Amino acid sequence: MSEQEELMSRVPLAELRKSIREGRFQDQTGSLAPGKLQGNVVILPADQALHFSAYCQRNPRPCPLVGMSDVGDPRLPQLGDIDIRTDVPRYNIYEHGELKAQVSDLSEIWRKDFVTFVLGCSFSLEKALVDAGIPLRHLKMKAMPAVFVTDIETIPAGPFGGSMVVSMRPLTVVDAIKAIEISAQFPHAHGSPVHFGDPGAIGIADLQKPDWGPPTPVLPGEVPLFWACGVTPQVAIRKARPPICITHAPGSMLITDIDA
Amino acid sequence: MSEQEELMSRVPLAELRKSIREGRFQDQTGSLAPGKLQGNVVILPADQALHFSAYCQRNPRPCPLVGMSDVGDPRLPQLGDIDIRTDVPRYNIYEHGELKAQVSDLSEIWRKDFVTFVLGCSFSLEKALVDAGIPLRHLKMKAMPAVFVTDIETIPAGPFGGSMVVSMRPLTVVDAIKAIEISAQFPHAHGSPVHFGDPGAIGIADLQKPDWGPPTPVLPGEVPLFWACGVTPQVAIRKARPPICITHAPGSMLITDIDA
Numbered sequence: 259m260s261e262q263e264e265l266m267s268r269v270p271l272a273e274l275r276k277s278i279r280e281g282r283f284q285d286q287t288g289s290l291a292p293g294k295l296q297g298n299v300v301i302l303p304a305d306q307a308l309h310f311s312a313y314c315q316r317n318p319r320p321c322p323l324v325g326m327s328d329v330g331d332p333r334l335p336q337l338g339d340i341d342i343r344t345d346v347p348r349y350n351i352y353e354h355g356e357l358k359a360q361v362s363d364l365s366e367i368w369r370k371d372f373v374t375f376v377l378g379c380s381f382s383l384e385k386a387l388v389d390a391g392i393p394l395r396h397l398k399m400k401a402m403p404a405v406f407v408t409d410i411e412t413i414p415a416g417p418f419g420g421s422m423v424v425s426m427r428p429l430t431v432v433d434a435i436k437a438i439e440i441s442a443q444f445p446h447a448h449g450s451p452v453h454f455g456d457p458g459a460i461g462i463a464d465l466q467k468p469d470w471g472p473p474t475p476v477l478p479g480e481v482p483l484f485w486a487c488g489v490t491p492q493v494a495i496r497k498a499r500p501p502i503c504i505t506h507a508p509g510s511m512l513i514t515d516i517d518a
Numbered sequence: 519m520s521e522q523e524e525l526m527s528r529v530p531l532a533e534l535r536k537s538i539r540e541g542r543f544q545d546q547t548g549s550l551a552p553g554k555l556q557g558n559v560v561i562l563p564a565d566q567a568l569h570f571s572a573y574c575q576r577n578p579r580p581c582p583l584v585g586m587s588d589v590g591d592p593r594l595p596q597l598g599d600i601d602i603r604t605d606v607p608r609y610n611i612y613e614h615g616e617l618k619a620q621v622s623d624l625s626e627i628w629r630k631d632f633v634t635f636v637l638g639c640s641f642s643l644e645k646a647l648v649d650a651g652i653p654l655r656h657l658k659m660k661a662m663p664a665v666f667v668t669d670i671e672t673i674p675a676g677p678f679g680g681s682m683v684v685s686m687r688p689l690t691v692v693d694a695i696k697a698i699e700i701s702a703q704f705p706h707a708h709g710s711p712v713h714f715g716d717p718g719a720i721g722i723a724d725l726q727k728p729d730w731g732p733p734t735p736v737l738p739g740e741v742p743l744f745w746a747c748g749v750t751p752q753v754a755i756r757k758a759r760p761p762i763c764i765t766h767a768p769g770s771m772l773i774t775d776i777d778a
Contacts, residue, residue, distance in 0.1 A: 304568060308567055308568045308633070309588075309589075311568065311575070312571075312586045312587075312588065315571070315585075316586070316596055323575055325575075326571070326572045326576070326675075328569075328572065328675065328676060329568065329569075329676070336576055336673060413596060415586075415588065416589070445705075
């Protein structure tokens with residue numbers, strides 16, 4: 259962590275929420291509010307939302323649903339004092355699957371048929387692994403983990419479907435066993451890995467050429483472990499091409515009031 | 519288990535499914551197809567289904583969602599070779615929250631806007647407890663567990679809400695600890711208990727007067743444990759009074775192809 263990140267991580271949640279709500283903070287949230295659950299955000303009109311809720315139910319590893327709003331209601335009382343129109347640092351607005359705009363406030367474009375979905379992300383999992391003494395190389399590189407499209411098909415629901423996206427973390431065999439054991443206890447943060455070992459077995463041609471993020475080196479004696487990744491629903495949304503869909507901007511997650 | 523139950527429990531799943539599908543078996547399913555996941559069934563029109571999926575998401579202990587169909591599609595491929603119009607022994611049909619009919623086939627009344635929800639039930643949990651050597655008194659009594667309405671409010675979603683319903687099982691302290699540990703591993707079968715000890719703390723006035731089922735005696739040295747119960751969503755549906763809703767008839771569950 260840089261000195262600035264270290265300082266930011268000590269800002270109390272209420273203050274942080276206020277500066278996000280007022281549009282003063284529009285940055286990445288990874289190191290903020292340690293111990294609080296952060297989530298991927300997907301906002302869809304009600305006519306798409308039923309399909310998307312089925313998509314999450316059928317694919318809990320890539321899409322662990324931790325919260326779902328009422329139709330048209332911007333609040334998420336189960337996740338805290340949240341107004342989803344203002345409480346994410348930055349939003350991506352997609353029309354027919356294409357990124358049209360990036361904004362920091364949805365108040366002007368909020369609709370009475372919008373439904374918000376919050377999906378768990380891997381931050382809580384990574385914290386638990388680090389706390390257990392398992393070294394994560396991408397964190398030492400101050401980078402996101404290497405992320406790959408696989409040939410594992412998700413179970414479709416209505417227009418949503420497509421390939422599972424995974425993040426890769428290389429570990430020694432002893433740490434891999436520990437990491438599987440620990441991550442199984444975090445079903446809301448993608449749970450246990452979907453694969454380890456041979457990347458080709460899940461359709462990954464070259465570990466040095468991730469689809470997102472820089473490559474993470476795999477050292478001799480290490481095994482690559484592959485966890486389902488929150489990019490999966492974004493790929494599903496691009497494929498479904500709904501007239502409108504709003505998500506958090508990459509890395510700028512919703513910080514909730516609940517413990518991770 | 520009676521001799522007849524013992525015989526029935528050995529009928530292969532495919533044969534059992536066929537006799538249910540053809541309307542020849544319309545009875546309780548508790549002792550059938552041991553090791554296979556059985557589920558509570560709720561069928562609602564699409565305009566109610568989005569609310570009900572949010573209700574399940576917010577109340578996973580009473581409403582552990584194990585399957586959800588596409589709109590209008592009677593199949594549930596994730597749970598096996600199932601046609602929900604025929605594969606439950608008996609169905610209850612509710613109109614505006616009132617029981618209107620009990621049937622063994624929905625083919626004639628199936629609608630293109632119906633969505634099926636399958637919720638896990640406590641059978642898998644009870645099997646795991648018994649396998650671990652934990653004695654369950656109601657099974658020895660050949661009865662259902664004592665079931666109570668509590669004053670724990672579920673988190674509402676749209677028209678769905680109301681009190682949590684729980685089932686009670688009395689155990690020694692040592693077995694209670696073991697049962698909590700084991701049941702926590704079955705989130706799809708209501709998971710760990712919501713309470714143990716003082717019934718008054720969750721609004722139960724008299725353990726000898728259950729709202730459903732016969733009373734289960736609590737012996738000296740035993741603690742009553744309370745698990746969230748699948749009757750909860752039925753109470754929520756009665757409260758919501760949707761124009762139409764179809765459920766399994768009590769005890770006549772959907773038997774799936776997947777392992778419990």
